[in-house]
Structure formats: C-alpha cells, structure tokens
Amino acid sequence: MKNKKVLVFSNHLKPESVSALSNQFEVTFPENDKFTQEEIYKLLPHYDAIVPVGYKVDKTMLDIAAGHVKLIANFGAGYNNIDVDYATRLGIVVTNTPSPVIEPTAEHTLALILTVSRHITQYDKQLRQPGTNPWYSHRQPSQNIFGKTLGIVGMGRIGQSVARRARACGMNIIYHNRHRLAPEIEERYQAQRVELDRLIATADIISINVPLSAETHHLINREHFLEMKPEAIIINTARGPIINERDLVEALQKKWIAGAGLDVFEQEPVISPELLLMDNVVLTPHSAVADMETYNAICHNIEQNIIGFFEGRTDIDRVNILP
DSSP states (O other): OTTOEEEEOBTTSOGGGGHHHHHHSEEEOOSSSBOOHHHHHHHGGGOSEEEOTTSOBOHHHHHHHTTTOOEEEOSSSOOTTBOHHHHHHTTOEEEOOOGGGHHHHHHHHHHHHHHHHTTHHHHHHHHHSTTOOTTTTTOOOOOOOTTOEEEEEOOSHHHHHHHHHHHHTTOEEEEEOSSOOOHHHHHHHTEEEOOHHHHHHHOSEEEEOOOOOTTTTTOBOHHHHHHSOTTOEEEEOSOGGGBOHHHHHHHHHTTSSSEEEESOOTBTTBOOHHHHTOTTEEEOOSOTTOSHHHHHHHHHHHHHHHHHHHHTOSOSOBSOOOO
C-alpha cells in the first residue's frame, strides 16, 4: 500500500512509534514540532489519511480534505476535536483509540480520589515548608473512602474500570447513564443506576467519565454544586468542558463542596487561576494516559486502524458510520 499516503500533523506521534505504518505507507511527519495550519491546508489534497494530533479538524479543514482524505485516525479516545458529523456527510471515516486508555484513565481517577480524600498533596506541602508543624497542629481531617458512595457519571468501559477499583477499596457504586446497564454488569460491580440529580445529591465522591458532546457540555454546573454534600469531592478525567469551571471555582471558594481532582480543564492549557491557589484541589496536566506503555499502545492502535481501513477490515475503531 505504498501508493497510499498518511499525513501526521505533529511529532507527538514519533516516526519510530509507528514503524509498521511506515513500512506499508508513505508517511509524512513535520520536520519541526508540528506543521503550521497553512502547511496542512496545502498538503491535505495529496493524502489519503491524516492523524490530526494537536489540531481541530473543523469544517474549513474538512472542505479542503474532501475528495482526497478517506480516513481521519484520531490519537486517543476522545474525538471532540473533530467535526464528526460533517466528516460523515463528506464520506470521511473517523477512528479513535479507546481500548489503550481504559485502564490508565481509571487508575489515574483512583489516584486522584485517594490524593484528594487523604489530603496527600496538602500534607506533602506542609512537611516541606520550614517552620510548620503538620504532625498535629496544622493537620486537617482527611476522609476515608472505605464505605463511601462513588457516583460514576458515565458507566462505559472507563467508568466500569473505575468501579472495579472502587469496589476493591470498599466503596459503594451508583451510576448515571442514559440507559441502564445489563443486569449482569450491575451485579458484577454491585452498582445501581440512578438519575443524575439523585447521584449528585447522594454521592460522597463523583467521577466524571462521559465523553464530551453537545449534550454533556456543562453537564455539571452551579445548580448541581449547590445540591452536593458539603464533604463531596468531584473528579474529572474525561473532558474539561463537561464541568462549568467558573461554577466549580465558586463551589470550592464558598465551600459548597470539599474538593476536586482535575486532569482536564475547560480552556486547556489555560487553568482558572483560582484553582492554582486552592489546597483542596489536585491538578494534573491531562496526564492520565501520559505513560510510555499507554503511548505505545495508542500508536499501535492508530497503525492498526489505518492499515485495517485500507485493507477493508471491519474490526477497526470506527467512530462514525457512513450513509
């Protein structure tokens, strides 16, 4: 398939990480960190597939790609950087890489739950400050998670992986999905489906695990924070705009909730400055899947999606179905 050409937008996807792809296709990488948008526009009509790392694939880009690009192979599980509906109308297939991110994202979620609940970063900071005595006088009571209720918003594959870990820690599971899970899955995690309002009001810890869409944008907002327990903690390892960040800042400042663990932010890479000053907030830079094992697995998944697509296979991670 050397007659097929693949354009990689950024060197975040390194040539050595997709050697199998380069063996079968003509793959173009930028000489520097990434192609400029103008360079991408000029190159698009000459390529069969693109890997748009670090860029939004909007209507303008898709119009240029139309009639040439047959496949958009996205890096990662989330694909809100791509106008999938318009790509579908143009006959362009979109794929993602959901499987490699499941376990590391769930692992990072549990790490944030424990770090916020047990005040790990607060204690670490206090111990490092000269003249403080965190052993007793400065200690703020932390929270156990054993016996507490975890509310999972989005009980898909990542949400279920979070539930498995939480059950091992002795937590009770409630979840909110548009549709109820199969009874055997609920039984596996001893999980109960509830409406979002009930989950918000009763959960001790809330984990956001839904994809970002028009329906989930600002799914959690001021109204919900007012209904949460004052000792509640919210964790987001999904996408930043699912939570209204300004409302979250207000909820934390006014102590409507106890804390937050955030791996994603509404205006990445910009973070609300108030969050940076709060001891009861743990922040990580969209790093749930930043380890090399996961990176390599994602790269391999991208290779298999591109190779499989041009071989006509159906076992690829398609996001859309063409009419």
